[in-house]
Amino acid sequence: MRVGIIGTGAISHKHAEAYHNIGYEFAACTDVIPSKGEEFAAKYGGEFVRTWEEVCRHPRVDFVDVCTFPDFRIQPLELCAQTKKHIQVQKPIATNLETAHAMIKTARAGGIVLGVVSQHRFDDSSQFLKRAIGQQRLGKILQADAYVKWYRSAEYYSRPIKGSWATEGGGALINQGIHQVDILLWLAGRVSQVYAEWQLGALHKIESEDVVSALLRYASGATGVIQASTAFWPGYTERLEIHGTKGSAVISGDKLTAWDVENDSGEPPPLARDVASGASDPMAISLAPFERQFRDFGDAIRTGRAPLVSGEEGYYALELVDAVYRSCREGQKVRLNA
Known part of the structure; x- marks a missing residue:
């Protein structure tokens, strides 16, 4: 190629x-x-x-x-x-x-x-969790959450186009949190309803959000939370948490850091402690998932x-981001065609 x-x-x-x-x-x-x-x-x-x-x-x-x-x-x-x-x-x-x-x-x-x-999506942790959920190892999914509590410096936002609606489409959610949005949708399915609140330029001199929180209702009936920020110094490893009727799993950064499942059997979970995260450095990320x-x-x-x-998968992630932003602007729940 x-x-x-x-x-x-x-x-x-x-x-x-x-x-x-x-x-x-x-x-x-x-x-x-x-x-x-x-x-x-x-x-x-x-x-x-x-x-x-x-x-x-x-x-x-x-x-x-x-x-x-x-x-x-x-x-x-x-x-x-x-x-x-x-x-x-x-x-x-x-x-x-x-x-x-x-x-x-x-x-x-x-x-x-x-x-x-x-x-x-190509991290070992995400790939394992996709297979495990498909095999019903967590049971029925009850809750699926993502937390991206990162930090970006004033220098990062020094160019006027950074965090702008016209050039970047928004702030912390569309730029930093979009990976976790995509993984939530891939693992837990489409979202049918969202309610969100944001803070525009809470820390940084930007026109978009550097703090946002959203409550989700998935089409399956599960609920969830998305939090995204670039204002929380010094920046914390992002987490994705999936809770089902049989147990729970947590991805921290790019690694599976918790797998607590009742009477579990099957493929061993790839549990690890050393994680790669862009919590404070955007380039502190692994090459392997890009290669895959x-x-x-x-x-x-x-x-x-x-x-x-x-392209369709990318559209679904942007659709949820857009719904979060609309809810913040309108101060009400937004329904999606899931």
Whole structure:
């Protein structure tokens, strides 16, 4: 597989390292700051081109990886649909549901594969829990929660576009908490109702939320909580908790740290203590789940199947984020079509 990368900021380096490790070829890249793009190309051995359009038309590119802010999504996707290049975008899929829906529709019409990077589905802990829930080892799910009590510095938000509605689509939930939103939906199913409260710029000088709490009602009847923040110094490892009629499981960071199940049998749980988390450092994350997701995306291209985190899956995560934001603005419960 040969990859073209649009945007050479911090996360693109993780992507490039993962591609190298799994044998994918980094073919071309671009960046709005040419010097950064050229440095990236020199470091990882690809070609720097001046425009994103050149990446989408590049003869040696099989798929395009968009590592930009989420306000830049539909533009490269529309061109990739024309040039028949598959496309993978960094989370979130977009800043709004209208754009996300247009992306899915355009990719289908163009016959290209659309994926959204949500690498924590590929953690050993998440994969084990998905299998275990499918095997009813926790019984009926009663509660599914996510807590992302992180910290980001004033320097992190020093650029006006950080935490902005137009460029990033919001604050702590859509940017930092979206991984846990995706995993909750993957493990516990769709949400039918949400009520939420937020604090806009509680600590940071941003227009969006740096503290938000939401109560969930899942379509299955289970309940849940999502808390997301970038205001809680020094930053604490994120947690995902699943409670069922037979027992409970807790994922801390990228590891399964608790598995308490009555009369349990079957695959041994991969319990661990040393976790990787972006609680205070956005880049303190493991490469392995990226490698697994990128292999999955390449296999989806080769076989014609949907990737594990398709455009539709990315839409569902954004849909829940949007419902939380609407509840905060309107001060009332919001129902979703689950």
